[in-house]
Amino acid sequence: MISIIFPAYNEAARLEKAFESVREYMTDNFDEFEIIIAEDGSTDGTDRIARSLEEKYSFVRHLHSEERLGRGKALNNAIKNSRYQFVLYMDVDLSTDLQHIKDVYNALESGYDIAIGSRLMRESSASRPFSRDFPSKTYNFLVRTLLGSKIHDHQCGFKGFRKSSIIKIIDRIEDNHWFWDTELLVLAQREGLKIKEIPVRWEHGGDSKVSVARDSIYMLRNILRMI
16 A cells, blocks of 8 residues: 655664554554665664564565665665555654654545645644754745745655656656755656645654755755756
8 A cells, every 4th residue: 555665874773663663553554555664875783673674574675775875866766666656755763743644645545646744834833943943944945936846845754655656757866865855846846746745743853964054055056956
């Protein structure tokens, strides 16, 4: 029915706990599913944890890369190798309430090509420090202004796709890291795909691999590339 993807790079401290939470939710709410751990050249033992979970559970698949491909390429590979028509990826920090998995599934089942969590809609409940909230809102404003996007939140790590609708788009994405989400959504809108933005309950998950200072220029450069 649905493939759940965990993009995982050096997530040994969080992966097993996150997996157990999702496994419990999926077992209670879905008759058929798989969990794909898209492990991207980790060096902290994440690969060993993912491999042990694959050996323990028949619905788990561990996609391993010897070298780091980048978050975007890891997601592309996992989507292409997913067994089910509906695919949802979520960050290992599980900042987004798992109850929204059903919201994404229902949107895809009703005909949407993409269904995404949004922290920036009026109906959303998101708790973030100002140091993260302000740059995020500024970034999304720039994407809407410069690229004509209609999406409120391009970067929330909780996105679902109809595989047949996006399989060609992902091969056109040039970025392999944090801009992957934005590029996919902009390309999807330009192709006329139907996108459902879902307000979510979201809590700051602690440490993030995103550095506002380091990544701001990189993100702006990619926005300008797509104009």
